[in-house]
Amino acid sequence: MKQLLILSGKGGTGKTTIASAFIKLSDAKAYADCDVDAPNLHLIMGWKAEPKKTDYYGLPIAEIDLDLCIECDQCRESCRFDAINAEPNYKVDPFACEGCGVCEYVCPVEAITLKPAVAGELMLYFDQEKAFSTAQLKMGSGTSGLLVTEVKKQLKSAADDSELAIIDGSPGIGCPVIASLSGVDMVLIVAEPSISGISDMERIINTAAKFGTKTAVCINKYDTNIENTEKIEQFCKRQDLPFIGRIPFDSNAVKAINNGQTIVDIDCKSGTAVKEIYRKAMNFLFEKGGS
Amino acid sequence: MRIAVLSGKGGTGKTLVSVNLAAAAKTSTYIDCDVEEPNGHLFLKPEGVQEEEISVKIPKVNNDLCNGCRKCVDFCKFNALTYIKNKLIVFDDVCHSCGGCILVCPENALTEKERVIGKVQKGVSGEVEVWTGIMNTGEAMGIPIIKKLLVKKQTEANRQTFIDCPPGSACIVMESIKDADYCILVAEPTLFGVHNLNMVYELVKLFDKPFGVVLNKCLEEENPAEIFCLERNIKILGRIPFDHDLGTLNSNAEIAANKNEKYRELFSSLLDTVTKEVQHETITNS
Secondary structure, X not given: OEEEEEEOOOOOOOHHHHHHHHHHHHOOOEEEEOOOOOOXXXXXXXXXXXXXXXXXXXXXXXXXXXXXXXXXXXXXXXXXXXXXXOOOOOEEOOOOOOOOOHHHHHOOOOOEEEEOOEEEEEEEEEOOOOEEEEEEEOOOOOOHHXXXXXXXXXHHHHHOOOOEEEEEOOOOOOHHHHHHHOOOOEEEXXXXXXXXXXXXXXXXXXXXHHOOOEEEEEEOOHHHOHHHHHHHHHHHHHHOOOEEEEOOOOHHHHHHHHXXXXXXXXXXXXXXXXXXXXXXXXXXXXXXXXX | OEEEEEOEOOOOOHHHHHHHHHHHOOOEEEEEXXXXXXXXXXXXXXXXXXXXXXXXXXXXXXXXXXXXXXXXXXXXXXXXXXXXXXXXXXXXXXXXXXXXXXXXXXXXXXXXXXXXXXXXXXXXXXOEEEEEEEEOOOOOOOHHHHHHHHHHHOOOOOOEEXXXXXXXXXXXXXXXXXXXXXXXXXXXXXXXXXXXXXXXXHHHHHOOXXXXXXXXXXXXXXXXXXXXXXXXXXXXXXXXXXXXXXXXXXXXXXXXXXXXXXXXXXXXXXXXXXXXXXXXXXXXXX
């Protein structure tokens, strides 16, 4: 299975818009949304049936049995995450607890145990032809990277024989992005022609490079700032990164999305541009002996 | 007064709102907690920047003392240690710095060393104090940087402080809003925008934070984010129009409120509304 991951660094540049167009154009049999923190792809993929849902257990969370607790304070002193409050009673803050188990270890009276905790929900949409793996992390939870790994595992087990998988990524460069990068064959970066967008693009390109993933770049809403668009293209040239196209700003794109459609479901200029980018991305993904 | 600006979805205008409010407030503090992709400094262009490296503690092995008992390997919930070929190996980047391995080692073969994961910068832009957290690329977890950013500022309660948050609603956002007195949710009028607004709405409710919404990129057409707010009786703090000139200023990392009278008025009036809301909250809750 060849995996194409769509990333951007900066949020809101159009990852999901482009991923959904690619899924339609390729008639992809396997796709996933790895933005477990704020998933949106399911909103426009038109699945009518309910997905198969599975609870996702992150790391366990410590719990203190007050009947046994002797208030020795050792757990609070040992916790590196400030997750234990002493007032009014000894209690673990479930949002701060990372499940390391140090408190359980230091407690002299075995008042602390680690309890499994649901940290999100995995969802799998599937029929005879297609599989779509996605998830929603529980509010404030800290294990998004692990959940991303589960989303990808779920996709693999549901559609391993598929030739192509398209994966919508999350913004940023941290744990969910790093987890999504593992094992993919290519990253497409969706850049935005703003000073912020350029800075964020450079940081995500550096991150992808650390994992040795081959990377191509395209620009969304390129005509909102031509000068910055040119800066991005020059940057790609200097870095020897394939630049595979520009998508114009298109108010029809917002309309399509708000109607639950992709930009290639309607006739619009952003849809036309993304078709060309799709063609180039597929060539780059499937080319032999690529970097 | 600490005001956190968040959105769920990326690219809705958190930084636009934060830097312009900070500029409109004149004497204020701006803190960029989006340590993975910090952008506020590109707008505020702080001068006299001082830098401090941020590091976390990770275990260091003395293989002469290690007897291969693997107690640390078994203890580590993050699988950051392994014992192969008579040698204990630490995977630095998966370590959560809990210190457990050092506690369980019976031979004192483990000590701690510092590992740099990023930095905090402090500078000044006019009367705005600018704090920026920057995580090194390739690192997974920026929370220790956010902790450092926010602890430092706790002393200055009398200054208006704007906390520019990362996107999403995971641990990193929670950490950023933990000590905020008020939250501004920035929403855009799209299907995705509303879906993600709902997430941060749930988040601020969960943490019992007073909040209001700024509607960004407003068009003439029906605004699904506005409908969302009206249906739930959520305070709408202000509306920022979808506007070509504002878009250009913003994409060139200019502070609109400093460049154009129209935007100065827009953000000053937004600041007034926010300030009144925060004062109202402080009175009703004290």
